[in-house]
Amino acid sequence: MEVKKDILWRVYLCFIGMVLFGLVILAKVFILQNVDGNYWRSMADSLHTSYVSLDAERGTIYSEEGRMLSTSIPYFDVRIDFAADGLRDKNGQIFKENLDSLSDALSTLFGDRTAGEYKQLLREGYKSKDRYFLLKRNVPFNQFQQIRNFPMFRLGANKGGMIAETRNKRINPFKLLANRTIGLSRENAQNVGLERTYDSYLKGVTGKRLMRRIAGGTYVPVEGYDIEPENGRDVHTTIDVNMQDIVETALMNMMVENEAEHGACVLMEVKTGKIKAIANLGRQPDGSYWENMNYALQVGEPGSTFKLATVIAVLEDKYTTMNGMVDLNYGRWQVGRRTVYDSEPHHRTNVTIKQAFELSSNVGMAKLAYQYYSKQPNSFVAHLKRLQLDKRTSIDIEGEGQPVIKTTASKTWSATTLPWMAFGYEVLISPLQTCMLYNAVANNGKMMKPYLVNNIMEYGEVVKQFEPVTVMDSICSQSTLRQVKRMLEGVVLEGTAKKLYTPYYSFAGKTGTALVANGKRGYADKIYQSSFAGYFPANDPQYTCVVVIKNKPHAPRFYGASVAGPVFREVADKLYAIAIEKQQPLKTRVKIDSLLGLKNGKGTELKQILTTLKLPWEGDVTSTNWVSATVNEQQKVELDPVKQVKGAVPDVTGMGLKDALYLLENAGLRVEIRGAGKVTSQSIPGGTRIARDQKIVIELS
Structure with missing residues (x-):
């Protein structure tokens, strides 16, 4: 128990x-x-899942008059989910019914395969049940619009299986024009130009897409888990396309004619410091020219255009006046073991400082600097620093070189440094710095900071505005300014640039011809840099222009007046001709035609258009609303909000195609377009509740 x-x-x-x-x-x-x-x-x-980045649409760079200088164009990678429920349902009925017609449509559109080859390709994808089958890469927008309406694909993602991945390609519509300044936006390399400087504004905010791994290590998107990217902002530059074309063409003609190595031309608006045009051309291995480097920002020995700084220093210290005398010593003067030569032989001896400047005498400038500053060379250097020649201009673009203005503390300072600095050697400055100095003289002594961007805009609204910046109220006394202006005008009337003279308008400037070293070969190859810096018209300066061209070795023509000067003259001639052809605007108020072709659209965009055209308007405009536009009895364009209900068909009557497509497709509708112009009718009235995979037809006229 x-x-x-x-x-x-x-x-x-x-x-x-x-x-x-x-x-x-x-x-x-x-x-x-x-x-x-x-x-x-x-x-x-x-x-099994991971997030991938969704690039935001990069902002557009515009010229001052509103033309696109750099923009993004969408391209699409078209894929097919052959395991989509709709395609596999009823033993693949949809796929089999649409296979022949889809193959024909693809063959007709792309022309890269026969209909039979496309048919075989699609069958193989269907048989493998590939959920991420690549059909075509880099499909442009117009072809993508057609593909969406192809047999099978028009049934929607679930039944038709089409997957579209958007990729943006950056293009410069004007190609060569200001290409290096506008810059490049590159995926696997560092951006340059304005694309780099304003990248934080242009690139927007990256979004995210949830991707699920399927058989074969392929990832497919998970619907409903996208974090949409925020599009980049637009950059509106100071560049004028017409002026840029004039500058680029003038420089190109001379570069080709003289087979020059590289050159730059900068056009600045006198009163503001706006860069209206900037051309940079370099010779390519095949002999052509392209904007391969921003030469306007690269430093080098400026040559005789630097003599302006020398005479400003001498006159400002009141050592002499422009009528003071200097001995040119027949164009040859020995300093220690080195000899200063004038670029062109002559038999001049005692001349006025004004005449020495007009003749571009190296001997004259070297003697002035040596006579007045040999015992206190840093006093001369102080003048150069006051003229901002030892500092970068701080223009709003990357890549500006660091200028070099020697002092007695410099390791390479010697007994001949001071006289050589006086005529533009043993100093390094950029063409843009030269432009800023000459522009200050043209602007009655006021030095302006050069800049390239007017504002940053988002959906038509200014988010950041850039205004002209005064670097210095006066670079010198009015007495000095009056004298240097007369000397610059004298260069054109009686000096080295007299061949450039025109009786139709006045201009002032200075030629420059500098012998430059060629690496280890030194100066043996006789490579000359030709330059011209000046402003026009001389009596009321509007623009400052600097041209710098580096010639080929032993070039038969190399003087500044015969190489760089003609480029300046061509630019000035064309801009002056445009100025006198302009008619005065009408002072009377223009009556708005009640039959004016107005379109409905986004409120902020219509507001910007009306403001730009200086047309009176009234109404309630926000950053997100859509409006209808009509002309009321008070001769104003009236903007009335158009109500758009979420989940309902948008009312797009009266809108342009772009706005209509944006609203309808974002609402989930498949759109069929008939006609051109603005929307006159839509097959489904606005406000109707949207059904799944619903199609709408819009008529335009």
């Missing part, structure tokens, strides 16, 4: 242990499913 009890006790104990163990398992299962379930499910998903 005792044995039986002992056995039963052990059986009961085992049973109770098993029950308790089962209860623990059940409790653990309950906790895993209901308490910790979300955590473990997310852990499982993380092993």
Whole structure:
């Protein structure tokens, strides 16, 4: 009996242990499913899903008059989900019914395969149940619009299986014009130009897309988990396309004619410092020219255009006047073991400082600097620093070189440094710095900072405005300014640039011809840099222009007046001709025609258009609303909000095609377009609730 009890006790104990163990398992299962379930499910998903970046649409760079200088164009990679429920349903009925017609349409559109080849390709994809089958890469927008309406694809993502991935390609519509200044936006390399400087504004905010891994290591998008990117802002530059074309063409003609190595031309608006045009051309291995580097920002020995700084220093210290005398010593003067030569031989001796400047005498400038500053050379250097020649201009573009203005503390300072600095050697400055100095003289002594961007805009609204910046109210006294202006005008009337003279308008400037070294070969190759810096018209300066061209070795023509000067003259001639052809605007108020072709659209965009055209308007405009536009009895364009209800068909009557497509497609509708112009009717009235995969037809006229 005792044995039986002992056995039963052990059986009961085992049973109770098993029950308790089962209860623990059940409790653990309950906790895993209901308490910790979300955590473990997310852990499982993380092993099969991941987020990929969605690039925002990059902002557009515009010229001052509103033309696109750099913009993004969408391209599409078209793929097919052959495991989509609609395609596999009823033993692939939809796929089989549309295979022939889809193959014909693809062959007709792309022309790269026959209909039979496309048919075989699609069959292979369907057979493999590939969920991410690549059909075509880099499909442009117009072709993509057609593909969406092809057989099978027009049934929607679930039934038709089409997957579209958008990629943006950056283009410069004007190609060569200001190409290096506008810059390049590159995926696998550093941006340059304005694309680089204003990248933080242009690139927008990157979005995210959840992707799930499927068989074969392929990832497909998970619907409903996208974080939409925020589009970049637009940059409106100071560049004028017409002026840029004039500058680029003038420089190109001379570069080709003289087979020059590289050159730059900068056009600046006198009163503001706006860069209206900037051309940079370099010779390519095949002999052609391209904007391969921003030469206007590169530093080098400026040559005789630097003499302006020398005479400003001498006159400002009142050591002499422009009528003071200097001995040119027949164009040859020895300083220590070195000899200063004038670029053109002559038999002049005693001339006025004004005449020495007009003749571009190296000897004259070297003697002035040596005579007045040899005992205190840093006093001369101080003048150069006051003229901002030792600092970058801080223009709003990357890549500006660091100027070099020597002092007595410099390791390379010697007994001949001072006289050589006086005529533009042993100093390094950029063409843009030269332009800023000459522009200050043209602007009655006020030095302006050069800049390239007017404002940053987002959806038609200015988010950041750039105004002209005064670097210095006056670079010198009015007495000095009057004298240097007369000297610059004298260069054109009686000096080295007299061949450039025109009786139709006046201009002032200075030629420059500098011998430059060619690496280890030194000066043996006789490579000359030709330059011209000046402003026009001289009596009321509007623009400052600097031209710098580096010639080929042993070029037969290399003087500044015969190489760089003609480029300046061509630019000035054309801009002056444009100026005198302009008619005065009408002072009377223009009556708005009640039959004016107005379109409905986004409020901020219509507001910007009306403001630009200086047309009176009124109405309630916000950053997000859409409006209808009509002319009221008060001769104003009235903007009335158009109500758009979420989940309902948008009312696009009266809108242009771009706005209509934006609203309808974002609402989930498939759009068929008939006609051209603005929308006159839509097959589904505005406000109607949207059904799944619904199609709408819009008529335009």
